[in-house]
Amino acid sequence: MPNAKLKHYLHLHFLVVIAGFTAILGELITIGALELVWYRMAMAGILMFIYIKVVRINIKITSKTFWQFSAAGIIIALHWITFFEAINQANVSIALAMFSSGAFFASFIEPIFFKRRILGYEIIFGIIVILGVVLITSSEMGYINGIILGLFSALFSTLFAVINGLFIEKHSATVISFYEFVSGVLFLTVFILLTGKSFNAEFFTLSTSDWIYLFILASICTAYAFIGSVEVMRYISPFTVILSYNLEPVYGIAIALMLFPETEKMSPQFYLGAILVLGTVLFDAVFKNYQRRRRKTNSINT
Template sequence: MDRLFHSKPKLKNYLHLHFLVFIAGFTAILGELITIKAVPLVWFRMVMASILMFLYIKIAKVKLKVSPKAIIKFSLAGIIIALHWITFFGAIDASNISITLAMFSTGAFFASFIEPFIYKRAIIWYEIVFGVIVIIGVFVITQSEFKYINGIVLGILSAFLSSLFAVLNGSFLKQHTATVISFYEFLSGVMFISIYILLFGGGFSTEFFNLSASDFGYLFILASICTAYAFIASVYVMKLISPYTVVLTYNLEPIYGILLAIMLFPEKEKMTPEFYYGAIVIIATVMLNGIIKNIRTLKRKPS
């Protein structure tokens, strides 16, 4: 009975983790359902998420005071995550969910080169091998789905920005809480996109704020559940489950997303067999990379 009692919280945490991964995959579905373009979409997402995060900070009495140097770092990361989301939703507009999520899986390949640069460690040989395999997977998809080349390029760029953001955020979490980091990142992202809209996007007209009821509803789900809640909850889960399990589970995001897309948008998401061959190569390589990293980490730990 005692063992069962202790296993329940653990099972609850694993289910919570998979729910968060499902939410991550569902983000792409919302990107397809929302009718406005990528730039205003991300602006509304970050504004709504900032407001919700601020309310949480007030209720939880979280202290926001950080050094000016930290604010500059968070602001840079905020711009990166804003660009990641813009290219991500832009990729969906230019192609479809399946292409975007398959390209998003290349993020682990980019992380294997970004991490050594940020954390000053040597590049691991097998990561280069896996990187080459990932490139082959991308090549197979590109050859079979060349009509979606713009979406493929945007998806790869989105994956690079996501990896850069994740590595930077990992270094921030050593000194600051996820809530504080996310709040400043969202604010800086809003400011960055606002400046872009004012200078190059025609400004904030009445038409800009004229959202349909469905778009507003989907945006609220995106900002509340898929952004504010997911950001805070993912860090909480990382404290209860091993980083390896978290990373490996999050690699299921494109699988969840692609399966959802096929069920919800069967006509638009119908792809060639070569696409699925390439996607399987990319996703399997990313998961294998996670498994090998975990084995190496366990071997380095003193017995």
């Protein structure tokens, strides 16, 4: 039914807006990026465990699989740390613009993991993305630390997504995510202790607003958003879902401009670079879908 289809499309874009709002919460939460990610993964892991128990999902895995999930959990922890620290070192707009460069990294990382050749048009798109990043960097040299952290965040995010693409062929998405959250918390706990910090009363003494923002981040922007994105794929094609999530930086930057106009207003050169990056990412997704459909049509005709 058309109305039912519209409902699922609206739900999808609501999830994308939630993803973009994650960066806003990173700006609002006052604790450091390391502590923020520890809380996010710990709280999301607990909520995910409750969900697993309610729907009675079997989470038994082999020790080999556990260590594989653990490696991915460490990568996603590093992605979130560099992402939120990029916001601290620069602002939301810089962090999200750099996050868009993940498609460029994917064009080189995917062929390695999935053992396919690098496509010529991916190299061209990659060059355009580099030009966009150069425009942003040259116009915002005062945010160079945030730009570098944002690029590392995009790299870790892409690596994590590609690895999960391999996991999802054999395992439930919920089980994968749960173990990644748990392993991420364990990794961060050890790291925090090795840096000389401790989980004392001060560590758990947060302002009321921080607790509220962290709960929203862990529940709505992490646990719910993940479950919702999996559920919506039952009704909407994976391509449409992926294409829509490429709009995350657009929504995030727009929200940031409305909420923090004094710190988020950037130079015209920044927006030109951001448009180059985002436009290339969207065009890449559309072009790949066109190529896939053409191959499918040719195989039917032959």
